[in-house]
Amino acid sequence: AYFRGERLSGSEISGFLIAFAGLIYLILPGAGAPSLLGFILMSISGAAWGVYSLPGKNSTDTLSDTFFNFLRTLPLVAVLLINGVIFGSLQLNAEGLLLAALSGGIASGLGYTIWFLAAKRLNTSQSAAVQLLVPVIAAFFGLSLLDEAITQRLVLSSLLILGGVILVVITRGLVASR
Structure with missing residues (x-):
């Protein structure tokens, strides 16, 4: 946002600091918090998502663009499959392939498409702030789907x-609006 000319007000900076403090508190070391490696990988993933999201806001055909972006990942998938075959770590079954297709291909693809449509109505700093909700949403899905406990943290x-x-x-x- 900064490099695109957006300047944040004091209230916006405060909002980001409050939200980021909440995120740090959520992932601080302790019971149920991710490992340092998990934190690093999540941070890289979050930064990559931000880089991926910026051009998506300008997409004129979000569904088609998302589909072709998924197609572009197939060479990496092939490398991983070959690696699994070579090192004997590949374990495939019909249920796993179906779940991967439904989760990765359909749910994620539709999720990206919906996000890009919504992001068109947000500026870059608002989009960044809204993305901080993802860990909270994931945690609450964990509560409902995996019967995890609600904690004070x-x-x-x-x-x-x-x-x-x-x-x-x-x-x-x-x-x-001013």
Whole structure:
């Protein structure tokens, strides 16, 4: 956002700091928090998602663009499959392939498409703030689908993240309407 000329107000900066503090609290070392390697991999994934999201906001055909982006990953998939065959670590079965296709191809593809359509209505800083909600959404799906426990850490960090994101989105919306 900064390199595209967007300047954040004090309220927006505060919102980002609050949301980021909530994220850090959520992943601080402790029971249920990710390992350092997990944190690093999630951070790389988040940065990659941000880089991927920026051009997607300008897409005129989000479904088609997402489909072709998925096709571009097939050489990497082939390398991983060959690696699995060579080292004997490849374990394929029909259920796993079906779940991978449904989760990776259909759910993710539709999710990216919907995100790009929504992101068109947000500026870059709002999009970045909204992305901080992903760990909270994932955690609450874990609660509902995996019967995980609600912890004080999850509730407090979720409130911080949500509050910070709301502050960024509302403030940016108020600034834009002036």
